[in-house]
Amino acid sequence: MSLSVRQGEIVGVVGESGSGKTSLARCVAGYRTATSGTVEIDGRVMTARRGPLDRRRVQMVFQDPYASLNPRMTVRQTLREPVVVHGLRAAGRVGERVEELVDLVGLDRRYLDSRPRQLSGGQRQRASIARALALEPEVLVADEPVSALDVSVQAMVLNLLADLRDRLGMSILFISHDIAVVSHLCDRVVVMSQGRVVETGAVDDVFLRPEHPYTRQLLGAVPPHPWSGHPPASPGTSRPDPSQ
Amino acid sequence: MSAATLAAEGGSSRTAPRLNGTLVAAIAVLLVLLAAVLAGPRWLPSPTEQDLGNILAPPSSVSPLGTDQLGRDVLARVLAAIRLDLVVGVTALLVPLVTGSLLGALAAWRGGWVDEVVGVVADVVQAFPYYLFILVLAFFLGAGLSSIYVAVAAVAWVSYMRIVRAEVHSAMQQDYVQAAVGAGFSGSRVLLRHVLPNVFKQPLTYAVTDVVVVIVSTATLSYLGVGVTPPTPELGALVSDGQQFVTVRPLLTVAPGLAVVLVGAALALLGNGLSRQVDEA
Numbered sequence: 001m002s003l004s005v006r007q008g009e010i011v012g013v014v015g016e017s018g019s020g021k022t023s024l025a026r027c028v029a030g031y032r033t034a035t036s037g038t039v040e041i042d043g044r045v046m047t048a049r050r051g052p053l054d055r056r057r058v059q060m061v062f063q064d065p066y067a068s069l070n071p072r073m074t075v076r077q078t079l080r081e082p083v084v085v086h087g088l089r090a091a092g093r094v095g096e097r098v099e100e101l102v103d104l105v106g107l108d109r110r111y112l113d114s115r116p117r118q119l120s121g122g123q124r125q126r127a128s129i130a131r132a133l134a135l136e137p138e139v140l141v142a143d144e145p146v147s148a149l150d151v152s153v154q155a156m157v158l159n160l161l162a163d164l165r166d167r168l169g170m171s172i173l174f175i176s177h178d179i180a181v182v183s184h185l186c187d188r189v190v191v192m193s194q195g196r197v198v199e200t201g202a203v204d205d206v207f208l209r210p211e212h213p214y215t216r217q218l219l220g221a222v223p224p225h226p227w228s229g230h231p232p233a234s235p236g237t238s239r240p241d242p243s244q
Numbered sequence: 245m246s247a248a249t250l251a252a253e254g255g256s257s258r259t260a261p262r263l264n265g266t267l268v269a270a271i272a273v274l275l276v277l278l279a280a281v282l283a284g285p286r287w288l289p290s291p292t293e294q295d296l297g298n299i300l301a302p303p304s305s306v307s308p309l310g311t312d313q314l315g316r317d318v319l320a321r322v323l324a325a326i327r328l329d330l331v332v333g334v335t336a337l338l339v340p341l342v343t344g345s346l347l348g349a350l351a352a353w354r355g356g357w358v359d360e361v362v363g364v365v366a367d368v369v370q371a372f373p374y375y376l377f378i379l380v381l382a383f384f385l386g387a388g389l390s391s392i393y394v395a396v397a398a399v400a401w402v403s404y405m406r407i408v409r410a411e412v413h414s415a416m417q418q419d420y421v422q423a424a425v426g427a428g429f430s431g432s433r434v435l436l437r438h439v440l441p442n443v444f445k446q447p448l449t450y451a452v453t454d455v456v457v458v459i460v461s462t463a464t465l466s467y468l469g470v471g472v473t474p475p476t477p478e479l480g481a482l483v484s485d486g487q488q489f490v491t492v493r494p495l496l497t498v499a500p501g502l503a504v505v506l507v508g509a510a511l512a513l514l515g516n517g518l519s520r521q522v523d524e525a
Contacts, residue, residue, distance in 0.1 A: 029426055052428030060426055068419035072441045081437070082427045128423075135427060 003190045003197060005139065010165055010172040012186035012203065014179060014218065020195040021175045025143045028173060029060040041138065056086060059132035063144040065124035069116040075102070075127050076112040082134040101130040104167075105160060122153035129160065133168075140164075143175045158185050179219060183207050191215045267517025273510040281327045288320035291477050300493050309499050313489060321477040322499050326507060328472070329479050332389065332462050333455040333511075336396040343397070344404025345447050351405065352412035353435055362409075366402045374399060378461065382470040392462050392471055400454060404447045411443035418442075445522045453515030456508040463504055479504050 005011045013021050027034045033048040040046065046054055062068035069078060079098045083089055089097045102109055105126040116124055125145060132140055142161065146154040162185055165172055176182050182189055182203065189206050191199040191214065199212040210216045263271075289295075289307075295315030303310045309318035351362040378395040385391040415421055416439065424438045463480025465471030472478035474485075479500045486496030 031422060031426065055426060055428030058426075060423070062419040062423065064419060068423055070420040070424075070438050070442070081429075085427070085429055085433070131423065131427075 003200060005171045005173055007138075007171055008165060008169045009188065010162070010174055010186045012174045012176060012182035012189040013192060014176060014182050014189060015192035016218070017177065018194075019192040021177075021192055022143055023195070024192070025060070025141050025173065025175045028139070029058050029141045030055060031060075052086065056135045057137055058139045058141060059135055059137040061125070061129050061132050061140060061142040061145045064148050065121050065128055066116075066148070068128045069124055069131075071116050074113050074115055075107070075119075075130075078127065078131055079134050082131065086135060088134070088136065097134075101134055102127075104133060104164070105130040106156075120153075121149050122156060125149060125153075125157050126160070129157075129164075133164070138171060140170055140172045141175070142172060144177070145174075146181065147176070147178065154181070161185065179207065191218065264517055264520050266513050267521055270510055270513035270517050273506070274514065277326065277507065277510065281323050281330075284320060284323040288323070289317045291316060291320040291324040292475050293317075300489060302493070303495070309495050310493060312485070312493075312496055318496060318499055321482060322479070322503050325477040325479045325482055325500060326503050328477065329459045329462055329504075329507065330455075332392060333459040336393050336458050336462075337400060337451050337454055339393075339397040340400035341404055341447060341451050344401030345408045345444070347401065348405040348408030348410075349412050349435065349440060349443075352409045352416065353431075353439075359409075362405060366405055369399060370402050372399075375461070375464065378465060379468070379470060382465065387470045387473055389472055392458075392465060396458055396461075400458070403450065403454065407447050407450055408443060411446055412439055415439045415442050446519075449515055449519040449522055452518055453512055456511045456515075459507060459511075460504065479507075 003011065003013075013024060015021050023032070026032045027048075028039050030039075030046060030048050030050050038045050038047075041054075041057055044054075046058070073081075076098055079101050080094055083094050083097050084091075098112070099109060102112060107123060107126040107130065111119060111123060111127075116127070119127065129145075140161075145161070146157050149157060158181060161172060161174070164170060174182065174186055186203050188201065189203045190197050191206065191212065193214045199206055199210065199215045206215060207219060210219055293316060295311065298311055298315045299313055301307060301311040301315070307317045307319065309322065312318055312321070347362050351359040377399060378391070381395045381398070382391040385394060421434060421438050424434045429437075459479075462471055462478065463483070466478045466480035467484040469484075472481055474481065482500035483497050483504075486493070486498075486500065490497050
């Protein structure tokens with residue numbers, strides 16, 4: 001299989017469970033080596049045994065925001081660590097960078113000294129995105145980043161990802177089983193089935209004029225989504241979420 | 245209990261720990277025991293002071309639990325014995341707690357042959373009957389506290405190794421550890437900052453209950469005559485000594501026996517309470 005992500009592009013990967021989406025994400029993020037084939041960034045081959053500098057270039061946002069943050073570390077500690085370890089800012093300017101990061105993902109600064117269990121799912125996912133951004137990656141791999149969140153919070157996190165791509169020119173590989181979410185967010189889409197890419201192209205082309213029978217089948221199986229095709233003007237129009 | 249929990253939840257603080265009932269009860273019993281052990285010597289005669297003119301005396305205002313066959317104050321001896329057993333129980337576990345935890349972390353982290361070797365050694369140690377092992381050791385090292393320390397160090401690490409190994413294994417699958425690996429952090433940083441801080445509670449809570457096991461084995465060994473040597477008061481030795489006079493002065497045996505039960509129950513409660521507290525945190 002082959003797929004490429006250009007700079008500043010959001011590429012969605014869709015397919016049913018077991019189709020190899022997560023394996024793809026883990027290969028790109030460097031958690032496992034592909035059984036065949038390679039992952040390249042700017043022509044440079046990246047295996048799972050990559051050094052710290054290469055690791056920095058690809059960062060991952062995990063599906064479950066309740067498991068992806070170290071429960072013993074405050075948001076501030078979680079964001080400081082990568083900046084300090086990689087020496088991305090002078091010692092005196094790390095605090096400033098941490099505040100910049102929470103501002104960037106729209107997490108209120110008063111949560112800086114909170115631990116994960118004091119945060120809601122949406123807030124945790126923002127913190128977790130901020131941690132990935134702390135390393136200033138070129139590629140962000142988001143493995144079902146909103147499927148564990150409430151619908152109203154999902155929209156906010158998706159808008160955040162789109163916003164980050166616009167502002168930082170980051171490339172995002174967006175793994176999802178949710179066709180509606182992918183058509184809302186992504187520029188291009190890759191349809192996977194049984195470990196293979198069956199169809200790829202611009203979102204509108206693939207979803208409006210699917211060529212492969214599997215894609216048609218997948219599209220036919222989509223249940224009506226609360227805001228399918230209509231990105232919410234404001235989160236207030238969706239179900240209210242007391243935790244936000 | 246539920247009223248207290250509700251009242252505590254009504255409070256504003258989210259971070260203040262709410263103690264569960266078991267933990268409170270355990271702490272209360274242990275504090276009373278500790279106070280008695282520390283304050284006792286101020287009012288009571290020395291636990292080793294003999295008064296051969298006043299042997300096997302019944303309880304009186306001077307000796308609340310009477311005296312033993314050498315005229316020594318029974319309450320003073322029981323309190324001194326509780327103190328000794330608690331000190332032995334806690335200090336004897338320090339070495340196996342640390343070595344077992346480190347070996348477990350190492351085995352899980354490195355895997356491969358390290359894991360294999362540690363596992364096989366643990367199996368061998370565990371396959372040996374515990375008391376037989378200690379008796380053989382005591383035979384070589386001679387009776388006394390040192391053989392208890394060595395025996396506990398040689399055997400007890402296995403539990404901590406297994407607990408920490410399993411905990412590290414599951415922690416390594418956690419997304420936050422994966423994220424730390426993905427951030428390009430060094431192996432030692434991932435292990436020390438992200439894995440170990442999230443697994444140390446389990447071996448510690450287990451250690452609290454394990455103190456009971458050490459105390460009971462110290463008492464057992466002394467009862468068998470290979471533990472603490474006379475005249476140092478030790479609970480197991482006191483039970484054994486008192487047996488000769490059980491028809492005349494049953495308190496000589498019953499008092500230290502009850503003390504073992506009380507200390508053991510309090511520590512077991514503490515262990516239960518702590519682990520429940522840890523789960524809720």
